[in-house]
């Protein structure tokens with residue numbers, strides 16, 4: 038690849054990484070990454086990335102509720118929609134050609150605002166589908182734990198298997214990519230999982246699931262309390278051993294833990310069947326602690342999960 042060909046690609050990847058780095062003090066800010074994923078899904082399925090604010094607003098808001106941090110007053114998709122042009126990743130077309138007022142939902146609707154990727158970037162991504170997949174992976178890894186990636190892809194109309202397969206095809210040629218790029222984001226300590234599983238004696242700390250297929254644990258995982266995407270370390274004190282169901286619910290903010298290691302269940306969670314009732318009954322139960330006190334979940338990570346992931350308020354059992 039010549040330098041002239043590689044420049045737009047590097048420029049694109051750098052802008053995407055810039056978007057991921059927009060995090061302050063561990064506060065989750067997934068609005069722009071979610072909007073971009075939504076636009077990439079459109080580009081993949083429709084051949085163009087056009088997002089019409091008025092008609093797509095409801096879906097964008099629901100995605101923010103489901104995959105964004107808890108926000109008791111509700112999420113506002115207009116923030117990212119009207120601001121992402123500053124990241125040189127987004128353009129807004131309006132019926133009168135004027136820029137609508139920033140953060141104003143009404144102004145976006147009245148102006149028939151349509152957001153989209155710049156033409157050059159659209160062309161680049163259309164000519165190189167693997168770059169689209171890598172962009173999706175970079176956004177997912179930079180903002181969410183692995184357990185949520187397939188669900189987010191499905192929501193924006195992208196096939197997660199293709200994203201995984203296509204991701205490996207792009208060669209990143211920047212000299213500093215190894216330090217600042219996806220290798221760094223992906224890096225994880227191989228000891229984390231075995232350490233956490235051993236600490237909890239190979240059972241889910243919430244329900245006691247300890248099933249094995251022959252000699253190996255099955256459907257049992259080491260969950261990060263503070264996500265890796267938000268500098269959560271691979272330290273057993275930032276981990277808890279959970280079955281796949283409780284891991285997913287923990288990452289979606291349905292379940293949480295309190296500093297005194299009791300299980301919290303969100304009041305937003307509901308379901309009538311017996312399996313959902315079993316989750317609801319976890320409210321205020323004690324989390325099975327790790328075998329050694331030095332492996333107990335650390336309060337600073339619990340605090341991060343409580344403020345950035347768990348959908349408050351918690352249920353109070355009768």
Ligand SMILES: [Zn+2]
Nearest residue numbers: 241244280283
């Ligand atoms: Zn469980």
